[in-house]
Amino acid sequence: MLPDQIPGVSIVITVYNEGSHLADLLDSLVVQEPPLEIVIVDAMSTDNTVQILEDYEARYPFVRHISRRCSRGEGRNIGVRDSKYPYVLFTDGDAIANAFWVRNMKEGFARGYRIVAGKTIQIGFGPFEKLNRVELYFKDFEVTSPSVNLGYERALFLRVGGFDPVFITAEDIDLNIRSVLEGGRILACNSCIIYHRTRSTIVGFIEQAFWNGFGRKQLTRKHKHVWSHFRASTIFQPEVINFWYIIRGISALVGYISCRLFGSEFIRHYNKREA
Numbered sequence: 001m002l003p004d005q006i007p008g009v010s011i012v013i014t015v016y017n018e019g020s021h022l023a024d025l026l027d028s029l030v031v032q033e034p035p036l037e038i039v040i041v042d043a044m045s046t047d048n049t050v051q052i053l054e055d056y057e058a059r060y061p062f063v064r065h066i067s068r069r070c071s072r073g074e075g076r077n078i079g080v081r082d083s084k085y086p087y088v089l090f091t092d093g094d095a096i097a098n099a100f101w102v103r104n105m106k107e108g109f110a111r112g113y114r115i116v117a118g119k120t121i122q123i124g125f126g127p128f129e130k131l132n133r134v135e136l137y138f139k140d141f142e143v144t145s146p147s148v149n150l151g152y153e154r155a156l157f158l159r160v161g162g163f164d165p166v167f168i169t170a171e172d173i174d175l176n177i178r179s180v181l182e183g184g185r186i187l188a189c190n191s192c193i194i195y196h197r198t199r200s201t202i203v204g205f206i207e208q209a210f211w212n213g214f215g216r217k218q219l220t221r222k223h224k225h226v227w228s229h230f231r232a233s234t235i236f237q238p239e240v241i242n243f244w245y246i247i248r249g250i251s252a253l254v255g256y257i258s259c260r261l262f263g264s265e266f267i268r269h270y271n272k273r274e275a
Helices: 020-027 049-059 072-081 101-110 154-159 171-181 202-222 243-274
Strands: 010-015 036-042 064-065 087-092 096-098 114-122 152-155 186-197
Touching: 010 020, 010 072, 010 101, 020 049, 020 154, 036 049, 036 072, 049 064, 049 186, 072 087, 072 154, 087 096, 087 101, 087 154, 101 114, 101 152, 152 154, 154 171, 171 186, 171 202, 202 243
Parallel strands: 010 036, 010 087, 036 064, 114 186
Antiparallel strands: 087 152, 096 186, 114 152
């Protein structure tokens, strides 16, 4: 199959109070290779997010939004169910897409892959940009590819049940693991580029690391032997260990332990905050 033979792609995004970044993302998406549709699920934002979405909807007939109070995973599931094309791409409201992102993702699908994981370049505070994620390989596929730059065959996504809304973070890792078990192969596409903003404050950085650690514990509860698939060489890399690497690791460890000891209470608090 050639990329031009793909009927189209649906870009699914969940947002909450992303008014300061959303226009940058949409400007980078409306110029992507057609045919496409952009489906934004807004979790009842209280800033100017809705006004921005309505403005783009008025100017571009392939842009539409759904307002629904929901978690990130639930919102993506809603968007996929409401999408019309056979392939779906995920990104976030604080990201910016390279001009050839859709084209290159389609090339991956045209090669027969049902999952395409793009390259995410962090932009923002310099020290945060340089921190690599801890990779997890499952059945020879790197499954920690984040949903800020991830593409799926819609039929496969629906067959495995989409994102598990129980997860606070790591819902994309869980989805990738279940999809690999279903026979999906993941293509790592270095030319499929999304630029993603780092946290802008130290508090936000620590909070993100805490919830990432929390999600990793949720992951081990669902997939009992997941830790055996981590490669120690990707966790302990002396050349990248610095002050922020250590702070991230400590924060993630606290999140991991918190999930183990007080998981249900933390989830209720998180969901209440998100609501």
